[in-house]
Amino acid sequence: MKIIILGAGRVGTSVAENLISSEENDITVVDSDGEPLAALQDRLDLRAVVGNVIYPSVLKNAGAEDADLIIALTQSDQTNLVACKIAQSVFNIPTRVARLRGHDFHDNQGMLAKENFAVDFAICPEQTITEHITRLVEFPEALEVLGFAGGRVSLVGIRAHEGGLLVAKPIREIRSHLPPDTDARVVAIFRHGKHIIPDGEVCLQPGDEVFILAATEHIRLILREIRPDENPVRRIMIAGGGNIGFRVAAALEARYEIKVIEMNRSRADFIAEELKDSLVLCGSATDEDLLEQENVAEMDLFLALTSSDADNIMTTSLAKRMGCKRVLALINRNAYADMTQGGPIDIGISPAHISIGSLLARVRKGDVATVHSLRRGAAEALEIVAHGDSGSSRIIGHKINDIDWPKGVAIAALVRNLDLAAFSETRSDGIAEQHKVQVEIAHGDSVIQPGDHIIVFCATKELVKQVEKLFQVGFHFF
Numbered sequence: 001m002k003i004i005i006l007g008a009g010r011v012g013t014s015v016a017e018n019l020i021s022s023e024e025n026d027i028t029v030v031d032s033d034g035e036p037l038a039a040l041q042d043r044l045d046l047r048a049v050v051g052n053v054i055y056p057s058v059l060k061n062a063g064a065e066d067a068d069l070i071i072a073l074t075q076s077d078q079t080n081l082v083a084c085k086i087a088q089s090v091f092n093i094p095t096r097v098a099r100l101r102g103h104d105f106h107d108n109q110g111m112l113a114k115e116n117f118a119v120d121f122a123i124c125p126e127q128t129i130t131e132h133i134t135r136l137v138e139f140p141e142a143l144e145v146l147g148f149a150g151g152r153v154s155l156v157g158i159r160a161h162e163g164g165l166l167v168a169k170p171i172r173e174i175r176s177h178l179p180p181d182t183d184a185r186v187v188a189i190f191r192h193g194k195h196i197i198p199d200g201e202v203c204l205q206p207g208d209e210v211f212i213l214a215a216t217e218h219i220r221l222i223l224r225e226i227r228p229d230e231n232p233v234r235r236i237m238i239a240g241g242g243n244i245g246f247r248v249a250a251a252l253e254a255r256y257e258i259k260v261i262e263m264n265r266s267r268a269d270f271i272a273e274e275l276k277d278s279l280v281l282c283g284s285a286t287d288e289d290l291l292e293q294e295n296v297a298e299m300d301l302f303l304a305l306t307s308s309d310a311d312n313i314m315t316t317s318l319a320k321r322m323g324c325k326r327v328l329a330l331i332n333r334n335a336y337a338d339m340t341q342g343g344p345i346d347i348g349i350s351p352a353h354i355s356i357g358s359l360l361a362r363v364r365k366g367d368v369a370t371v372h373s374l375r376r377g378a379a380e381a382l383e384i385v386a387h388g389d390s391g392s393s394r395i396i397g398h399k400i401n402d403i404d405w406p407k408g409v410a411i412a413a414l415v416r417n418l419d420l421a422a423f424s425e426t427r428s429d430g431i432a433e434q435h436k437v438q439v440e441i442a443h444g445d446s447v448i449q450p451g452d453h454i455i456v457f458c459a460t461k462e463l464v465k466q467v468e469k470l471f472q473v474g475f476h477f478f
Contacts, residue, residue, distance in 0.1 A: 002025070003025050003028070004029075004030065004059070004062050004063065004093075005073060006029075006070065006073060006074055009073065011099065011352050011355065011356075012029065012073040016044060017044065018373070019360075020045060027046040028049060029046055029047070030053050030059070032051060032052055034050040037050060053072070054079055056090050067093050068094060069096075069363065071359065072084055073099045081098060084097075084098050084119045088114065088118035095121075098122050098123075100122045125351060126247055127247065128354060128357075129244055129330075129351050129355060130244060132145075133248050134251050137233055140231075140326060141158055142157060142158050143158060144156065146374070148370050149369075149383060149415040149439070149453055151216060152215065154219045155211060155213045155412065156219055157209060157374065157375075158209075160204045160205065161206065167205065169203055170201050170203055171198055171202055174186065178221065183218075187410040187457040190210075198410070213412040215439045233300040234300055235300050235301075236259070236302075237296060237324070239306060239312070240307070240311075240312075241260050241261075241271045242305070242306065245305040246260075248303065249275055250275060253278045259278070260275070260280045263282070263283065263285075269282075286311065286314055288318060291319060291322055292322065296319050299324045300325050301327070302320075302328070303327075304327070304329040305330050309330075312329040317345065320345070321344070327345055328345070328346060329345050329347070330349060332351060356373055360373070367384065367385040368383070370383035378461070380457075380458045381455065381457050383456075384467070385453055386449070386450060386451065387451075387471075389450060392473050394470055395471065396449065399444065399445050400442055400445070400446050400447075406467070408459035409457065409463055411446075411454060412456070413439060413442050413455040414439075414442055414448065414449075414455075415439050415455070416453075417438055417451075442455075
């Protein structure tokens with residue numbers, strides 16, 4: 001595909017990195033600031049154009065006349081909307097994606113229609129990050145919690161803990177610890193940063209990063225097998241009352257005791273008026289006296305959600321040293337997250353990699369329903385729909401063990417009837433029967449059927465292209 005990305009900020013840079021590293025795409029990035037563009041062009045094989053992203057002449061210079069996709073990711077909603085409209089009305093670019101922060105645009109889809117701003121798909125990274133953090137609050141044992149198949153299946157990343165029932169035992173024993181109607185699959189293990197293929201004889205060690213997939217209703221029970229005696233979260237302190245901090249507090253305050261620390265007085269006053277049940281404090285989260293006064297040692301969770309990596313690392317490290325049970329930091333630079341997570345910081349998350357999944361699903365070849373970027377962009381998990389028949393597809397009608405999957409790829413689950421769940425059919429006896437969604441944890445003898453949603457784990461992003469080729473259907477199918 002020929003893709004134009006507008007904006008060379010954190011999100012735009014992350015999108016460019018992902019689309020170049022695992023896709024065969026022709027990428028052009030446009031920004032009014034030449035400095036980040038030059039740095040981006042030095043690292044990646046892409047074209048850079050300096051200029052105002054809403055000027056038709058700039059878009060033309062970027063190749064808009066024959067582009068397949070434009071992705072507007074600047075900091076301004078207005079700029080992104082105007083750029084999409086120009087892309088449609090002047091250049092007729094087939095697909096237009098816009099980053100939109102304002103609720104008004106998401107709540108009024110008519111404004112995004114072709115006759116108005118012509119946005120085919122709107123993304124809100126701040127809301128995606130908020131949803132990711134709230135899931136982590138619900139599962140305090142987890143490093144990552146990712147949903148597939150409309151939320152029916154969850155993939156959870158967790159660090160193996162000394163004393164867990166499965167630690168130092170073969171992972172094939174996981175089923176013996178679960179109720180008869182419960183099943184799960186360990187899809188990947190990372191030990192000291194290296195991927196280990198999780199065959200049944202592998203034993204977990206304390207500190208292993210383990211990814212487990214199961215039906216969502218079974219996740220909590222399974223997590224207790226790996227990390228027992230985790231107490232539920234009740235009290236949360238948030239450093240930073242910006243867009244993300246405010247959204248997280250608003251999403252959680254009805255169920256948890258929330259304290260928000262915000263440095264800017266006017267911003268603190270604003271969020272104090274907007275939040276109903278949260279306590280908002282004006283001050284610095286790096287102020288040790290303030291943290292002690294507000295009983296940070298009694299907090300179950302500390303969330304550092306400012307826009308500064310350095311501040312987030314400093315505040316979480318301080319909160320942890322002062323006795324807070326668990327700390328999470330937003331960290332944009334991968335090198336910082338890799339250095340700190342598992343040390344003073346329990347969870348370091350990359351905003352760009354969390355928010356990019358829905359966009360990647362739009363760009364991927366084939367029928368990709370969901371994409372999640374894992375381990376700060378190092379790995380991916382995909383939900384791909386299997387099409388065709390045994391004559392046109394290399395996977396339909398075959399057992400999982402009989403398919404030549406690339407090394408580092410794990411098939412985690414098959415979800416059936418997901419696309420038919422809302423429909424019913426009439427049997428020969430005249431009785432209407434509704435299709436029921438079936439979640440089957442993948443095993444070697446599982447047979448892939450047409451329409452199955454396959455949850456696939458790729459240990460590296462480079463494996464994605466190979467997986468897509470396996471799912472491609474022969475031309476005669478169409």
